[in-house]
Amino acid sequence: MPKQFEDIFEASKDAIAYAAPDGAILLVNRAFSDLTGFSREEMLRMNARDLVPEQHKEQRDRIVAKVLQTGEPVEYEIDYLKKDGSQVPVSITVFAVKGDDGKPTGLAAIVRNLIERKRAEEQFRLVVESSPNGMLMVDESGAILMVNRQIEQLFGYERAELVGQSVEMLVPQRIGSHHAGDRKAFFAHSKSRAMGKGRDLYGVRKDGQEFPLEIGLNPIHTPNGMRVLASVVDISERKRAERTLQKERDFIDAVLETAGALVVVLDREGRILRFNRACEQTTGYSSEEVMGRYVWDLFVIPDEVDGVKSVFKRLRSGEPRSDYENYWKAKDGGLRQISWSNTVLTDSHGTVEYVVAAGLDITDLTQIQEQLRKTERIAELGTLASGMAHEIGTPMNVILGRAEYLLKRTADEGMKKGLTTIITQVERITKVMNQLLAFARRRTPERRPVDLGEIVEDSLEMFQERIALHRITVEKAIEAGLPPVHADRDQLIQVLINLVVNSVHAMPEGGRLKLSLACEGNHVCLGVSDTGHGISEAIRSKIFDPFFTTKDFGKGTGLGLTVVKGIIEEHGGTITVESVIDKGTTFWIRLPLDRAESAATSLPTATSSS
Amino acid sequence: MTEEWGAILVVDDDAEMRELVHDVLKDRGHQVSTAGGGEEALKLLAEQDCAVVVTDLRMKGMQGTELLTEIQRLYPDIGVILMTAFGSVDNAVEAMKRGASDYLTKPVKNEELTRVVERVIRETSLRREVSRLRALGIDRKTLYRKLAEIEGKPHPEE
Structure with missing residues (x-):
């Protein structure tokens, strides 16, 4: 052997031996000696068969015979006996060395120590075994190669019942066929991933019970082909x-x-x-x-x-x-x-x-609170007013009475004029106080069926003189046969008086006052229109506020429309105003018709006409 | 004025008011005395005859309504007119129910005051006359006529 080859031979980490076709060892390198523990000299006196334990001898002989016969190299794994009696797993590649005539002259073997690989495999097995997840390995055909204890527990099978079987036995039948196809696809384009992405996966136990699971798939490439290591987690609890x-x-x-x-x-x-x-x-x-x-x-x-x-x-x-x-x-x-x-x-x-x-x-609530505050203020004012009335009633009476008393006794014109002024001023105060009190002390209304048309007529009658004086024409549009409303007659007259007075005041140069009365569904609609100066938009929202008045000081109390609104609302009605500057104003009052009530009670006019 | 007008007692704790009513009625020829409160009024009534008492409703000490009750108990033939401040119509109505002859709301015009007082005096005198006639055994017809006068209606037989 040339020196270079000898050096390579000696330096190889794999053990290399050359033996005669009968197995007599002819040449070994140092690695072989290191592997077996026998010295080179000892080995040269041995047969290759001596390194094979009894149970593997037959297998070895078969392979060697085949190699010598076919000339093809064969790789196989067996254990070797070491000098100390222990065994070491090895992988042997054996091939025939041929002479010039093509006949085998000997056998060469390259032997690799598998102890590390075996140890890694063992470690892998232990890792798999100790995993908290169920783990199983399948080959390309779907045969189960390995399972761990968790798989046994999860599926209720013994390990022996699973190994060698098709993995589809763990898949519910309804999806079993899918599974085989999916598995083939995975082997074709394998990469680590979760299985069945986006859909629920189920396993089936030995007892037939199904349970939800999650599976991670890892492809493992081995010399014997691809394997898939599946990690299985029971997700019943999580579900x-x-x-x-x-x-x-x-x-x-x-x-x-x-x-x-x-x-x-x-x-x-x-x-x-x-x-x-x-x-x-x-x-x-x-x-x-x-x-x-x-x-x-x-x-x-x-x-x-x-x-x-x-x-x-x-x-x-x-x-x-x-x-x-x-x-x-x-x-x-x-x-x-x-x-x-x-x-x-x-x-x-x-x-x-x-x-x-x-x-x-709280938008509406705030409005209600505002309303309530206003009402409370008015009530307070009422209490104040009636208290005040008591206190000032007497002194006012004294002033008025004394002035009248003196007026009667004097002939002095200047004196008379002064006294008359005192009297009218006191009367003016009295009027304001009375309105204020009427407003503050609104009594509980006495409601009975009331004919609104009659109230309109009655109210107008009171104003006939004033209306004529102001060159105002009156127009009435009163629907005939209106059902009665359930209301307090005096209060409604008060409403009309207030509205008519306002209209008259709005038309100092004369004009047209129109009163209309019509039925609108469940309501009676009363309209009071004038052709007066109108109400500007700026103050339209304020006209119902207490003490708001556009009239000159002393001419209005600023309570008229507040009273009107109060009365209408007490009757469950509404009052609205439409106005165009210099064209006129219309107040619309809608009062609910109590049909049941009106049917049960006939109008007082109807009874009196009998 | 004739002497048939009975005397008037004005009761008010306000001196000015008292004097005003006194002066106004005195001018009309009535015989008027005054008292500053209910107790004083009762004392005066015990001493002198009176046809009408004009009293304020709200006074220090005895209230007008209490005085009314006392007068009705002691002198049922005396007419009582209550004066109230405006705004206390309810009190006045209550007083009317309890037997007051009429009520006046302060401030009252002198004319109105005089009118009401004189009407009540007339009623009271007539009523007194009726009782007197009845006590004397006067015939029914005269009695009816007198009663009708009180009511202000003509007698049907006249």
Whole structure:
């Protein structure tokens, strides 16, 4: 052997031997000696067969015979006997060395120590065995090569019942055929991935019971072809937990969606994550429209953006909750006043993740409170007025009486004039006080069926002189056969007097006063129109407020229309006003018809006519 | 004025008011005395005859309604007129139900005051006359006529 070959031969990590066809060892390298523990000299006196334990001798002989016969190299794995009596797993590649005549002159063997590989395999087995997941390995045909204890427990089979069987036995029949196809596809384009992405996977136990599972697939390339190591997790528990969670979510959803309160959930940047139905109804925006938008970009009016942002900032930096009131701009531009209660949701580190705001639309409430405050103020005023009336009644009486007394006794014209002035002024005060008291001390109305047409006529009669004096013509459009309304007659007359007086005052140069009465569904509609100076839009909203008057000081108390409105509302009716400057004003009063009542009770006029 | 007008007692805790009513009625020729409160009024009534008492409703001490009750108990034939401040019509109505002859709302015009007081005096005198006639055994017809006069209606037989 040339020197170079000898060096290569000696340096090889694989053990290399050359033996005669009968097995007598002729040549070994150092690695061979290291592998077996026999010295080179000892080995040269041995037969290759001596290194093979009894149980493998037959296999070895068969292979050697085949190699000598066919000349093809064969690789096989057996154990070798070492000098110390122990065994070492080896992989042997044996081939025939041929002479010039083509006949085999000897056998060459390259022997690789498999101890490391075997150890790795053992480690792999242990890892698989100790995995908390069920693990099984299949080959390309779907045959189970290996399972761990978890698989036995999961599926209820003994290991021996599984190894060598088709993996489809673990798959419910309804999806078994799919599975075989999927498996083939996986072997064709294998890469590590979760199995059955996007759909639920099920396994079937020995007892036939199915259970949900999750499977991870890992392709393993081996000299014997590709294997797939599947990691199987029973997810029954998780599914159950998910279902419970989903149920809880559904419950919360249902609560949120049916709640009358507005509920908005924001992320820590202020973007909307949740927008319940009450929010949709109040703002006119749909949940989809607002999702992900900043709450202050959509709803908060410019003046309040800074305020809202600072409230948000405080919440985000640790304030656990806060109350806040602001306006939200609805989609149609309308403003709603909302009273918010804010709180935060934190993660396990205490960092604020979400800000939850629950709000109540208090727009209407505020209006009601305003109304209530006004009413209370008026009631207070009434108490004050009647108290005051008692106190000033007597002194006013003294002034009035004394003035009248003196007026009667004096002949001095100047004196008479002065006294007359005193008298008229006291009368003026009396009139104001009386109106104020009438307003403040509204008694409980006595309601009975009332013919509105009759009331209109009666009221007009009182004004005949004044109407004529002011060159006012009266027009009446009174629907015949109107059903009665259930009302307090005196109060309704008071209403008409107030309205007619206002109309007359509005037409100092004369004009046309029109009174109309018509049935509108379940209501009677009474209209009082004049062709006077009209009411400007600026003050139209104020005309029903107490003490609001456009008349010169002393001519009006500013209570007339307040009284009218109060009476109409007490009767469950409404009063509205239409007005055009210099064209005229119409007051519309709608009073509910109590049909049941009117059917049961006949009109007093009807009874008196009999 | 004739002497058939009975005397008037004006009761008010306000001196000015008291004097005004006194002066106005005195001018009409009535015999008027005054009292500053209910107790004083009762004392005066015990001493002198009186056809009508004009009293304020709200006074310090005895209230007008209490005085009314006392007068009705002691002198059922005396007419009582209550004066109330405006705004207390309810009190006046209540007083009327309890037997007051009439009521006046302050501020009252002198004319109205005189008219009401004189009407009540007339009623009271007539009523007194009826009782007197009845006590004397006067015939029914005269009695009816007198009663009709009180009611202000002509007698059907006349």
